[in-house]
Amino acid sequence: MSVSTCPSSPVSSRDVQACEPRELDAVDRAIVLATQAGLPLVPDPWGAVGREVGLSGEAVLERMQAMQARGVIRRVAAVPNHYRLGYVANGMTVWNVDDAHVARLGREVAALEGVSHCYRRPRHLPHWPYNLFAMLHGRSHDEVERQASVLRECLGEACRDHRILYSSRILKKTGLRLAGSRPGAASDIERRG
Known part of the structure; x- marks a missing residue:
């Protein structure tokens, strides 16, 4: 699963608008860092992310929904590898x-x-x-x-x-990435948040 951290409002080529900066608190930033390369492919991805950042799975889901509502996250979607599916x-x-x-x-x-x-x-x-x-x-x-x-x-x-x-070659496709490393310890997040 992929998490796209792009602005949610469509921008046309005729009507280009500057994106307003959006603030992330330490916990939201930790969630973005933990998910920006994709959600874990496990039965409870929210719980897995929650364990990494020191929250419940429900709290992670609520925060991600709030970030989506604010336009910080555009979408959460499956991104299949179409080459492996035979679409070459x-x-x-x-x-x-x-x-x-x-x-x-x-x-x-x-x-x-x-x-x-x-x-x-x-x-x-x-x-x-x-x-x-x-x-x-x-x-x-x-x-x-x-x-x-x-x-x-x-x-x-x-x-x-x-x-x-x-296409003449396959390029590595990734979305926007925040600088920083994935959260190290849950206590680190708890002290900040």
């Missing part, structure tokens, strides 16, 4: 979509089966006319190309051009 063809499809329709069509594309990520990005003319990005995963390039044809139909006349950019 990974294509970022880039689309040149009419700006008058891109917001509506982007939501439709994001809802399509097979689209794992969908973003609107600024064009960089004259060399890069693409403003809608959608990540597709398949067991072969042919499968990704079939998925891209479904996206092309969805975009209709609003789409002027597209490309599929296939």
Whole structure:
């Protein structure tokens, strides 16, 4: 399981906002440090984290929910390794979509089966006319190309051009990491909190 410590409010490329700093007390910081590489894969992950930071599992869950409500944590989600599942063809499809329709069509594309990520990005003319990005995963390039044809139909006349950019290597993917080490002793946390 992955814990993403990114701002929870969506930010569009047209409406970039500075993120307000959010304060973490020592206990919340210890929970983030203990979970930022992922939750333990055990029957009671909250209890396992709680034992590490000197809290009950219920208290850890409550604090994580509060951090999520404040926007400190964006989500807690499973992140499967799609390569190990056989999805070895990974294509970022880039689309040149009419700006008058891109917001509506982007939501439709994001809802399509097979689209794992969908973003609107600024064009960089004259060399890069693409403003809608959608990540597709398949067991072969042919499968990704079939998925891209479904996206092309969805975009209709609003789409002027597209490309599929296939991954050429696997990069280590991690979210934001706080500096510091995982909590050492429960008594350390209790003294601070």
